[in-house]
Structure formats: structure tokens, C-alpha cells
Amino acid sequence: xxxxxxxxxxxxxxxxxxxxxxxxxxxxxxxxxxxxxxxxxxxxxxxxxxxxxxxxxxxxxxxxxxxxxxxxxxxxxxxxxxxxxxxxxxxxxxxxxxxxxxxxxxxx
Amino acid sequence: xxxxxxxxxxxxxxxxxxxxxxxxxxxxxxxxxxxxxxxxxxxxxxxxxxxxxxxxxxxxxxxxxxxxxxxxxxxxxxxxxxxxxxxxxxxxxxxxxxxxxxxxxxxxxxxxxxxxxxxxx
Numbered sequence: 714x715x716x717x718x719x720x721x722x723x724x725x726x727x728x729x730x731x732x733x734x735x736x737x738x739x740x741x742x743x744x745x746x747x748x749x750x751x752x753x754x755x756x757x758x759x760x761x762x763x764x765x766x767x768x769x770x771x772x773x774x775x776x777x778x779x780x781x782x783x784x785x786x787x788x789x790x791x792x793x794x795x796x797x798x799x800x801x802x803x804x805x806x807x808x809x810x811x812x813x814x815x816x817x818x819x820x821x
Numbered sequence: 822x823x824x825x826x827x828x829x830x831x832x833x834x835x836x837x838x839x840x841x842x843x844x845x846x847x848x849x850x851x852x853x854x855x856x857x858x859x860x861x862x863x864x865x866x867x868x869x870x871x872x873x874x875x876x877x878x879x880x881x882x883x884x885x886x887x888x889x890x891x892x893x894x895x896x897x898x899x900x901x902x903x904x905x906x907x908x909x910x911x912x913x914x915x916x917x918x919x920x921x922x923x924x925x926x927x928x929x930x931x932x933x934x935x936x937x938x939x940x941x942x
Contacts, residue, residue, distance in 0.1 A: 747928035749866075756915055756935055757866060762928035800865055804920075804927040808879040810856065810868040 715740050715803050719813035725821040728791055734816045736784040736801035745805035748777055748786045751815075752797045760799075761786065788818070796820055823848040823931045825916045830936035837906050837940070843899040843916030843933055851894035854919035854927055857901050859912035860935075869914070870901065874922045884910075906940045914938055 716739040726732050736746065744764040749757035759768040761777035764784060774789045788795055801813040829841040841857070856871040870890040871879045878890050889902040899916055913935040919927035 745926055749929075756932035757929070758932070759928060759930050762926075762930075768930065802866075802929070807927060808868070808871065809881050810858075810871070810927060810929075812866045812868070815865045 714809060715742060715806055715811050717801055717803055717811050717813035719799075719801060719816050721816060722814070723817045723819060725819050726791055727821045728793060730791055731787065731789045732791060732818060734786040734788075734799055734818075736779075736786070736813050738782045738784075738803055740806070741781045742803040742805035744780050745803060746777075746779065746784050747802045747804065748775075749800045749802065750795075750797045751800065757800060791818070823918070825918065825931055825933035827914065827916050827933045827936035830914065830938045832939045832941065833906055834942050835906060835908060835940055838902070838904045839906065839938060841901040841903065841914055841916075841936060841938075845897040845899065845916075845918075848918065848931065849921070850897040850918075852921045852924075854922060855892060855899045856917045856919050856927070856929065857890060857899075858915045858917050858929070858932075859910075859938075860915070861912045866915070867912075871919065871927070872899070903938070906938075908940050910938060911940045912938060 718737045746764045748761040751757045765777045798815045824846045857869040860866045872890045887905045891900045915935045916933040917929040918931040
């Protein structure tokens with residue numbers, strides 16, 4: 714099974730700053746990588762698929778990059794509503810679909 | 822707007838059973854792979870099971886032999902029969918939509934609000 718590892722576990726940033734989150738796959742997933750945002754008490758929300766394609770309605774400040782085993786999610790000019798937990802997920806080789814452990818972006 | 826609404830959760834004793842249902846509306850349910858994903862509070866999501874439009878089913882090792890996923894395309898509904906439940910099955914269970922069979926891949930675009938399953942004596 715492919716294992717997804719995210720780093721760091723927590724990022725403390727100020728509103729208006731930019732932040733980069735990392736996700737690593739144990740084996741290549743090509744560009745079959747999605748990113749999700751989850752706020753407390755809510756279901757995950759799809760942000761990015763295909764490693765770099767924004768889902769419908771996702772603001773341009775969210776961008777994804779990478780291929781193979783190394784991926785990043787960048788959020789430029791953080792807004793108050795962006796403080797949340799972010800998960801990556803591979804769908805290249807399933808079952809199982811695999812999620813990373815998450816990165817919490819918190820207010821500094 | 823797409824709606825996925827789960828039902829059937831609750832409190833059950835270890836060894837017991839529950840059947841989760843998911844009612845889908847405003848999207849082409851019969852064309853999509855569908856999945857159940859669960860999440861323990863404070864942890865990341867965990868994929869549980871998936872089913873393609875033709876009915877082929879897939880399971881996480883942790884639930885294989887105990888859980889059964891099924892779908893009724895005519896009723897736009899997804900189900901998860903959970904038997905021999907264990908304390909470690911306690912989680913929020915989400916119904917999610919995957920790819921369109923043969924067209925797109927299994928990123929999980931639409932999610933239900935989630936339903937709580939608690940396994941405890």
C-alpha cells in the first residue's frame with residue numbers, strides 16, 4: 714500500500730503570510746494527488762486534484778504542485794477562513810485510497 | 822447543488838451491527854464510484870470501502886469480512902452494512918463521491934455531513 718506523509722504537523726502563521734505544506738508518497742503516484750481542507754465540525758472539502766488543478770469554486774490563492782512522490786500545497790496571503798487542517802490523498806493505486814496525517818495551519 | 826445525506830448511525834455494543842445509508846441528489850450518482858471514509862476525532866480520514874457503478878466492491882483490510890458496501894442506482898443510494906463491530910470502528914462516517922467510471926479518477930469531490938458511529942458497551 715502507498716503511505717502518505719505530510720509535514721510539518723503544525724504551521725503557525727500570521728494572516729496575510731504565505732505558507733507551503735508538504736506531502737510525500739512512499740511510491741510514485743504520478744499526479745494522482747488531491748488536497749482537502751477541513752475545519753472543525755465539517756467534512757473535508759476538495760481543494761486540488763491532479764496535483765495542481767483547483768476544484769470548482771476554490772480561490773486562486775490555493776495552488777498545488779509536484780509529481781511522482783513529492784507534492785506541495787501553497788496558500789498565498791492567508792485569510793482568516795484558511796486556518797484549518799489540510800490533508801493530501803493519493804488515488805493512483807487503490808485500494809486503498811490513502812490520506813496523509815494532515816497539517817494544521819494555525820494563527821500565530 | 823449536490824447533496825449526500827447519511828443516516829443510520831448511533832450507539833451499538835461491540836459485536837453488534839449497523840447499516841448506514843447515504844441518499845444522493847443533484848448529481849449523476851449512477852456514473853460515479855462511491856466511497857465510505859471514516860474519521861476518528863483528532864485523526865486524519867481513513868478510507869473504508871468503495872464501489873464502482875457496476876457493483877464491484879473494495880475494502881480496507883481493517884473492515885474486510887465485516888463490512889459490506891452496496892448501492893442502488895435507481896434510488897441514488899449508497900449503503901454500508903457493518904457487522905461484528907469493534908470499539909475501533911468508532912468514528913464519523915462520511916459518504917463521498919469518487920470519479921466518473923472510465924472518465925475521471927478517485928479524488929473525492931462531494932462529501933456528506935457525516936454520521937457518528939459509536940461502538941461501546
